[in-house]
Amino acid sequence: MSVSVRDQILVRLRQAPARAVGQRPAVAPPKETGLAREDRIAAFCARFAEQTGIVYHHDPAREIGETLAEICRAHDIRRVISGCDAVLAAAGLPDAAMDIPELELRTQAGFADREEFAEAVFAWADAGLTGADYGVAESGTLVLAFDRNHARLLSLAPGVHIAVLSRDRVVGAYEQAMAELGGVREIPSQLCFVTGPSMTADIQAMPFKGMHGPGKIIVLLV
Amino acid sequence: MKVTTEQYRRVAAREMADEYTQGFLKLLPARLAERRKTAFADFADPAAARAAGAAIRAGALENLPQLLTDFEKNAKAAGARVFWARDAAAANKYIVDTARENGISGVTKGKSMITEELGLNQALAENGIHAWETDLGEFITQLLACPPFHIVGPALNIPVGRISEIFLEKGLIAEPEHDPVQLGLAARRFLREKFRHLEMGITGVNLAAADSGTLINVENEGNIRLSKSRPRIQVAVMSLEKVVADMPDAMHLIRLLCRSCTGQQVSAYVSMDTGPKKNDEIDGPEQLHIVILDNGRTRIYENPVTRQALRCIRCGACLNACPVYGQIGGYPYGWAYSGPMGQVLSPLLLGFARTRDLFSACTLCGKCRDVCPAGIDHPELMRYYRHKDAAGDPDFRGTGAPRLEKAVYGAYAIIAGNPALWRVFGAMARRAVNCYARGNTIGKGPGVLKGWFAFRDLPAPPDRSFRDQWKRRSPAPHSAKPASGRKKP
Numbered sequence: 001m002s003v004s005v006r007d008q009i010l011v012r013l014r015q016a017p018a019r020a021v022g023q024r025p026a027v028a029p030p031k032e033t034g035l036a037r038e039d040r041i042a043a044f045c046a047r048f049a050e051q052t053g054i055v056y057h058h059d060p061a062r063e064i065g066e067t068l069a070e071i072c073r074a075h076d077i078r079r080v081i082s083g084c085d086a087v088l089a090a091a092g093l094p095d096a097a098m099d100i101p102e103l104e105l106r107t108q109a110g111f112a113d114r115e116e117f118a119e120a121v122f123a124w125a126d127a128g129l130t131g132a133d134y135g136v137a138e139s140g141t142l143v144l145a146f147d148r149n150h151a152r153l154l155s156l157a158p159g160v161h162i163a164v165l166s167r168d169r170v171v172g173a174y175e176q177a178m179a180e181l182g183g184v185r186e187i188p189s190q191l192c193f194v195t196g197p198s199m200t201a202d203i204q205a206m207p208f209k210g211m212h213g214p215g216k217i218i219v220l221l222v
Numbered sequence: 223m224k225v226t227t228e229q230y231r232r233v234a235a236r237e238m239a240d241e242y243t244q245g246f247l248k249l250l251p252a253r254l255a256e257r258r259k260t261a262f263a264d265f266a267d268p269a270a271a272r273a274a275g276a277a278i279r280a281g282a283l284e285n286l287p288q289l290l291t292d293f294e295k296n297a298k299a300a301g302a303r304v305f306w307a308r309d310a311a312a313a314n315k316y317i318v319d320t321a322r323e324n325g326i327s328g329v330t331k332g333k334s335m336i337t338e339e340l341g342l343n344q345a346l347a348e349n350g351i352h353a354w355e356t357d358l359g360e361f362i363t364q365l366l367a368c369p370p371f372h373i374v375g376p377a378l379n380i381p382v383g384r385i386s387e388i389f390l391e392k393g394l395i396a397e398p399e400h401d402p403v404q405l406g407l408a409a410r411r412f413l414r415e416k417f418r419h420l421e422m423g424i425t426g427v428n429l430a431a432a433d434s435g436t437l438i439n440v441e442n443e444g445n446i447r448l449s450k451s452r453p454r455i456q457v458a459v460m461s462l463e464k465v466v467a468d469m470p471d472a473m474h475l476i477r478l479l480c481r482s483c484t485g486q487q488v489s490a491y492v493s494m495d496t497g498p499k500k501n502d503e504i505d506g507p508e509q510l511h512i513v514i515l516d517n518g519r520t521r522i523y524e525n526p527v528t529r530q531a532l533r534c535i536r537c538g539a540c541l542n543a544c545p546v547y548g549q550i551g552g553y554p555y556g557w558a559y560s561g562p563m564g565q566v567l568s569p570l571l572l573g574f575a576r577t578r579d580l581f582s583a584c585t586l587c588g589k590c591r592d593v594c595p596a597g598i599d600h601p602e603l604m605r606y607y608r609h610k611d612a613a614g615d616p617d618f619r620g621t622g623a624p625r626l627e628k629a630v631y632g633a634y635a636i637i638a639g640n641p642a643l644w645r646v647f648g649a650m651a652r653r654a655v656n657c658y659a660r661g662n663t664i665g666k667g668p669g670v671l672k673g674w675f676a677f678r679d680l681p682a683p684p685d686r687s688f689r690d691q692w693k694r695r696s697p698a699p700h701s702a703k704p705a706s707g708r709k710k711p
Binding site: 005006008009010012014017018019021023024025026027028030031051108111114117118119122123138139146147148152153156157178188189190191192193194195197198200201202203204206208210212213214 | 250253264265266267270271273274276277278280281284286287290291294300306307308312356357358359362375376377378380381382385402403405406407410413414417418434436442443444445447448450451452462469470473474476486487488489490491492493494495496497498499500502503504505506514516520523524526529
């Protein structure tokens with residue numbers, strides 16, 4: 001029966017009289033697409049900070065584990081669930097975090113069952129640690145492509161999201177991130193733009209962070 | 223939700239007398255309009271950006287059957303199940319059946335105007351399934367059983383005292399609480415338990431990209447992401463006009479939507495789903511059901527004039543620009559869609575008999591059109607509805623103008639179409655109306671005209687018509703030749 005409803009709808013739409021469509025004016029790409037690399041990274045960081053995001057610049061002379069330990073100490077994070085995605089791996093994570101003494105670390109690969117995993121991200125973890133596939137300078141946005149090594153709830157259920165972003169992956173505009181992503185992998189089941197913490201202003205227009213998702217978002221720039 | 227569009231006048235009068243609403247309306251629309259303006263300033267050419275949005279939406283509609291076919295094919299290839307629903311009843315039945323087959327007793331819902339249109343919560347409740355609204359504003363309006371005040375913040379106008387009372391009653395808090403942040407956090411704790419355990423999530427769709435079969439949701443709170451990530455079953459309800467050609471088109475519309483809606487460059491979360499989770503993923507839905515809803519939209523589409531109403535991307539910029547909304551707020555519009563958006567959509571979806579007051583209550587000032595990122599000409603539509611309603615067009619369930627109005631305009635059409643009659647009528651009318659003149663203005667009229675003059679004055683017409691005066695002042699040869707006899711050079 002649904003097939004016939006489908007066809008009826010499509011037939012009626014096809015038979016409807018056409019209406020002329022005007023010319024689409026050219027729209028200049030966001031100005032951030034024209035920035036040099038360091039300026040682009042600076043623009044990303046500035047926009048990300050406007051949304052109360054916190055940026056840590058990793059000093060390549062240090063161990064990545066040290067920087068992560070510093071972040072966890074500063075934000076009172078003791079229990080972390082980590083993804084196992086390629087961005088993290090390239091930065092030496094989560095392996096390098098295993099040695100941080102005051103940190104309890106679990107990785108999503110350690111969960112066989114979705115229920116067990118969900119309980120951990122909702123009720124156990126202080127923070128979720130993931131890679132970010134891209135940073136977009138035009139609005140200080142992180143692009144997350146989810147897959148078997150990067151679960152959706154890591155950046156959503158715990159109170160803090162720590163995202164590792166490579167300086168090589170900061171682009172000017174959304175379209176650039178999408179195009180690059182499309183060139184290297186199949187379309188993910190979900191792709192997400194994250195710009196700042198979860199927020200609302202639904203009561204008396206009083207804004208606050210952490211409505212349903214993380215109240216704090218931290219980028220570790222490597 | 224209950225439709226109360228026919229009570230427009232009564233509710234509008236109540237809201238205009240309500241000090242709290244009035245105080246609120248003095249602040250909110252202006253503040254949102256200002257934020258929108260600021261956000262648009264970072265486009266290199268804001269006007270071109272808006273015109274491009276209009277062109278994308280218009281182009282997508284002209285290509286709609288093809289885009290829908292492509293969307294369906296690609297979404298199915300990614301593993302989604304697609305159901306075409308003719309009307310609200312069919313959509314609701316499909317969703318209820320899906321819940322039952324999977325043994326679901328409760329669902330989490332992301333904010334979605336389309337499910338308000340369907341009355342989905344009611345349909346689920348009748349089948350013993352509780353739908354939890356999880357957007358903070360929607361959650362509060364659901365508990366209070368009141369309609370949305372504004373599309374961006376449906377409960378923005380509710381005083382904290384009332385929220386505190388209902389949260390106490392429902393056991394969300396133990397002591398009265400008047401801090402908006404603490405109230406919000408109480409709702410977070412309460413709804414987090416729902417997200418943790420419920421196995422079905424229902425969301426609307428902001429946009430869909432045909433070339434990849436991708437669904438896009440725009441939000442700030444994370445409740446939509448949670449509804450799409452935690453449960454085993456996801457249902458996305460999409461009215462059939464939401465589809466655009468591809469991701470670049472969608473990206474531009476997202477820039478416009480977020481700026482127009484809350485004045486953000488982009489909302490906190492924009493999530494894009496292509497099919498259900500892959501087999502090896504540890505979270506995300508195992509089943510993704512996409513309900514493509516018609517519910518009267520093919521009829522709206524078939525008429526090339528009303529088709530433009532389907533361009534709407536539900537940003538709410540028109541509400542903030544509208545001088546009428548600014549006086550009465552969202553309640554009088556009586557349904558899911560308020561402000562100019564509601565004045566344009568509700569009459570088409572519900573028929574004119576119940577919505578006549580909506581399109582009558584418009585000054586045709588055009589401020590909504592000036593801010594619309596989809597290029598909808600609201601005043602054109604409003605005039606069109608008035609015309610169709612007066613003509614009693616059955617396609618719109620118009621009932622026709624009252625007999626007296628018809629007789630008056632019928633006679634006027636005859637007189638205005640005949641120069642000799644027009645001159646006689648003009649002379650008579652001039653004399654008649656000047657009986658009511660005080661000095662140079664007419665401030666009142668007899669009988670049915672009393673109402674019209676309640677808020678308006680007319681300048682008193684001079685004793686002689688323009689043509690008369692022209693004749694007297696001009697030399698004889700010209701007066702013999704009327705203007706219609708213009709010679710070619």
